[in-house]
Amino acid sequence: MNQAPAPNTSASSAPDLRGQHQSLRICLVTETFPPEVNGVAMTAGRVVNGLLAAGHKVHIVRPRQPEEDRAHLASFADLPTTLVHGVGVPGYNGIRFGLPAGNALERAWRHQTPDVVHVLTEGPLGYSAVKTAQRLGLPIVGGYHTHFDRYTEHYRFGFLRQTVTNYLVRFHNRCHINLAPTQELAQSLMQQGMKEVRVMSRGVDRSLFHPQHRSTALRTQWGVGKDDLVLLCVGRLAAEKQLDWVVRAWQAVRQDKPYSKLVLVGGGPEYQRLASQYPDVILTGPVSSHDLGAHYASADLFVFASMSETFGNVVQEALASGVPVVGFDYAAARELIHHDVNGVLVPFGDQQAFIQATVQAASQPAHLRQMARQAAETGRSWKSVLQDLIANYHDAIDLASIVDHRTQGSPHAHSTQNVP
Known part of the structure; x- marks a missing residue:
């Protein structure tokens, strides 16, 4: 395979501020959204809040969540x-694929045309959104958030891995721009044949994740003394998290530190x-x-064995909380961990080394x-990440x-007239 050119990272390395004050109509299509707890839902919530704060108009398309009426959606009630x-x-209980909704989306978009369609997930709903937007000539931004091809190995469908990879490439090549969280991943995706892949990193909220939130009361609840060691892992309790x-x-x-505790934060199919x-493991649930x-701040060491992340928001959150991280040498860990300084990097996939x-x-x-x-300021703010996203829009x-x-007559032609 020929070496792919380096990904276009200009938007993430030097934000293009043109049009930052121009209000855009953005349709965000996602198969997961808060209060669901996973990295994509968290990113979706942060993106929506940031876009609204910047004065943009956002319309969400998503599946109805289980027990929707009782879900805590107050933060997005007026959206x-x-x-x-x-x-x-x-x-994978708690997560749903949205069913195709091409006809409904076409009616909605012809009634009120968005300036850009941002598709966060590649399920049936996302695929129907991309096909419909392409047919209407709408600008499409695709987000690459999940290694679905790697997930096949953990759910006994390994024989389908190449089929899923091919599907993801076809899906994203229908988009005008695709966003991956690291330059390493962007390069890898382009080597697989994906086009127009750019880097959009992830931000961290330093008001939520900070060493000052360390809690003696919480550590007492976990049953640890002042000098006892707490190992922590946060995320979906699922097979791919290792x-x-x-x-x-x-x-x-524990062989040397018998009073150490392991705390797993999160829910998921592996909980029971x-x-x-x-x-003896402390399971907090969501x-x-x-x-x-x-x-985060009440732990002493963050231990992260997942090898299926596209980024790994939890690594950044742990570091911002002043907690060193042990993780495999890829994705967020590679970008943020300084080996033997604020954590330890492990050769990818080496269990014994881990x-x-x-x-x-x-x-x-x-x-x-x-x-x-001392390195707790590691990581970008969500404000700067959102500036990059708007530039990519x-x-x-x-x-x-x-x-x-070139095609003449797209129904979206009018919405680009004010773009510089």
Whole structure:
């Protein structure tokens, strides 16, 4: 395979501020949204809040969530939203795929044409949104958030991995611009044949994630003394997170530090199995965003064995909380961890090295934690991330406008007239 050119990262390295004060109509299509707890839902919520704060108009298209009437959606109660039917993802309770809604989307978009369609997920709903937007000549921005092809290995569908990879490439090549969270991933996606891949990193809220939120009361609740060690992992309790590796690393640590505790924060399909198989592990279940910062800051070491992340927001949140991280050398860990300074990087996929690195880090937690606190400003603000996103929206509008002029007669031609 020929070497792909370096991804266009100009939007993320030097924000293009043209049009930042021009109000855009943005349709955000996503198959997961707060209060669902996962990285994509968190990113969707942050993006929506940031766009609204910047004066843009946002319309959400998403599946109706289970027990929708009881879901805590107060923060987005006034947000224009189109709900579609969804089906549960086999083996992954709490997450739903939206069913195709092309006809409904076409009627809505012909009635009120968005300036740009941002599709965050590649499920049936996302695919129907991309096809419909393409047919109407609308600018399309695609977000690459999840390695669905890697997930096939964890859910006994490994034989479909290449088929899923090909589908993802075709999906994103219908978009004018695609956004990946790291330059490493953008390069990899383009080598697979994906076009117009740019870097849009992730931000961290330093008011929520900060060392000052360390809580003696919470540590007492966990049953640890002042000098006892707490290992932490935050995220969906699912097969692709390699949580058994985290437990084995903690068990190795306990050989020298018998009073150490492992705290797993989150819910998911693996919750019951983990609770049954490892009764000494503290399982908190889902934790509200208001309390999450205290959970991070009250730990001493963040242990992250997942190898399926496109970024890994939890790594950035742990570091911002002043907690050193043990993680594999890729994605957010590669970008943010300074080896043996604010954490430990482990060769990708090496389970024994991961366990040994955790034991090593646990033997010097005070040193690593001090260095992690000094580097707690690691990571970008969401404000700067949103500036990049808006610049990419304008670039997508420009690219769609070029196609409109070639094809003549797209219903979206009018919405690009004010773009510089």
